[in-house]
Amino acid sequence: MGPRDQAGRHRAELIRPMRTPICETLGIRHPIFGFSHSPDVVVAIAEAGGFPILGLARELPHEIPGIIADVETRLQSLPYGIDLMLPSRVPEAASIETVQQSLPAAHVAYVQGLRERFGVAPPTKPSFFTTQVRSEAMFEDQIRAVLDSNALGVATAIGLRSELIDEARRRGKVTFSLIGSVRHARKALDMGVDVLVAQGYDAGGHTGPVGTMSLVPQIVAMAGHRPVLAAGGIATGAQVLASLAMGAQGAWLGTLWMAAKENHTPSALMQRLVASGSEDTVITRAHSGKPCRVVRSDWIDAWGEPNAPAALDMPLQQALAGDVFASIHEHNDRRLIYEAAGQSVFGIRGETTVAQQMATLVHELDGAWQNLNTFARTTTPV
Numbered sequence: 001m002g003p004r005d006q007a008g009r010h011r012a013e014l015i016r017p018m019r020t021p022i023c024e025t026l027g028i029r030h031p032i033f034g035f036s037h038s039p040d041v042v043v044a045i046a047e048a049g050g051f052p053i054l055g056l057a058r059e060l061p062h063e064i065p066g067i068i069a070d071v072e073t074r075l076q077s078l079p080y081g082i083d084l085m086l087p088s089r090v091p092e093a094a095s096i097e098t099v100q101q102s103l104p105a106a107h108v109a110y111v112q113g114l115r116e117r118f119g120v121a122p123p124t125k126p127s128f129f130t131t132q133v134r135s136e137a138m139f140e141d142q143i144r145a146v147l148d149s150n151a152l153g154v155a156t157a158i159g160l161r162s163e164l165i166d167e168a169r170r171r172g173k174v175t176f177s178l179i180g181s182v183r184h185a186r187k188a189l190d191m192g193v194d195v196l197v198a199q200g201y202d203a204g205g206h207t208g209p210v211g212t213m214s215l216v217p218q219i220v221a222m223a224g225h226r227p228v229l230a231a232g233g234i235a236t237g238a239q240v241l242a243s244l245a246m247g248a249q250g251a252w253l254g255t256l257w258m259a260a261k262e263n264h265t266p267s268a269l270m271q272r273l274v275a276s277g278s279e280d281t282v283i284t285r286a287h288s289g290k291p292c293r294v295v296r297s298d299w300i301d302a303w304g305e306p307n308a309p310a311a312l313d314m315p316l317q318q319a320l321a322g323d324v325f326a327s328i329h330e331h332n333d334r335r336l337i338y339e340a341a342g343q344s345v346f347g348i349r350g351e352t353t354v355a356q357q358m359a360t361l362v363h364e365l366d367g368a369w370q371n372l373n374t375f376a377r378t379t380t381p382v
């Protein structure tokens with residue numbers, strides 16, 4: 001055995017992966033769950049021993065079967081999950097053109113004024129945000145694709161659908177529900193959801209009003225034997241350990257992966273994320289119509305100006321201004337670009353890779369555990 005092998009073995013002995021029962025259930029090495037819309041991130045998280053969850057709520061419906069097939073080919077048999085956002089109170093079926101014709105004139109005029117003020121170039125490529133409106137018909141297609149996939153996990157956010165939960169469980173899948181309050185958690189438990197993802201106010205994306213540190217213990221206390229994961233504001237291994245200390249079986253991260261090169265983050269957004277601290281993320285309805293934590297930009301700030309109208313409800317706000325979101329990403333607009341991002345943005349300090357991020361999280365988790373042991377050994381009992 002050469003010196004490198006010896007060193008590798010020595011390190012492996014020192015860093016015993018910290019595992020929880022859900023790691024056994026899902027067949028993963030680390031209690032780290034990674035949400036991403038990027039197939040490349042998803043594959044890399046799985047390869048690094050975490051459990052990836054592929055977000056499909058903003059993908060073009062006709063592309064979803066191909067995305068799933070591609071991810072499954074690349075994952076071979078590594079376990080993964082898929083996430084959908086299923087709000088209630090959306091139209092049965094809707095074309096974006098029809099919805100756009102019915103939008104309030106004052107809102108249309110305000111957004112047009114902003115487009116002119118900021119010189120927003122029209123997007124040139126079709127995307128979810130320029131061609132789709134969330135509707136029951138869309139959700140039906142998404143649900144069918146997820147049920148027919150080989151994904152081991154099925155996660156849902158914003159809404160709960162008992163038919164989906166029952167059918168997914170019947171097909172041997174593990175169901176996850178992102179919840180932001182005790183009331184939501186009660187509903188999910190009553191519907192038989194397998195895993196609760198307690199997602200605090202600190203999280204990137206759609207959030208409730210309770211912080212992760214206060215939410216997790218309440219959900220653990222009510223979940224009984226069912227596993228809970230902690231989400232929101234988590235960017236370090238010590239926070240993963242803190243999640244386990246609160247009784248969660250793992251941590252679910254979203255924002256951090258935007259720093260990975262596998263995410264193909266536009267350079268203007270990467271610069272903004274690197275330059276941002278937790279206080280640069282705000283909760284706004286301007287993105288989707290529902291409260292959503294994003295990293296601020298001039299576009300988001302414009303919706304807080306005194307003459308700005310209140311955002312429209314989901315799904316109308318995206319029919320109103322989704323083209324701008326698409327445009328500022330396509331054209332890499334340094335002034336306006338924003339994205340869902342949590343207070344965990346403090347963990348983004350430059351471009352890296354998923355493998356590096358996972359190695360760092362695991363190393364920090366182990367370091368935090370050693371620190372606790374040192375406290376326990378070196379302090380005098382009172």
Ligand SMILES: Cc1cc2nc3c(=O)[nH]c(=O)nc-3n(C[C@H](O)[C@H](O)[C@H](O)COP(=O)(O)O)c2cc1C
Binds near residue numbers: 085204231234254341
């Ligand atoms: C860019 C981005 C997009 C997201 N999109 C979704 C989504 O479509 N569905 C969902 O359930 N959660 C979504 N989330 C939330 C994550 O699932 C996760 O709960 C959250 O990112 C955790 O907090 P953190 O961002 O501080 O790690 C998104 C988060 C980010 C950062």
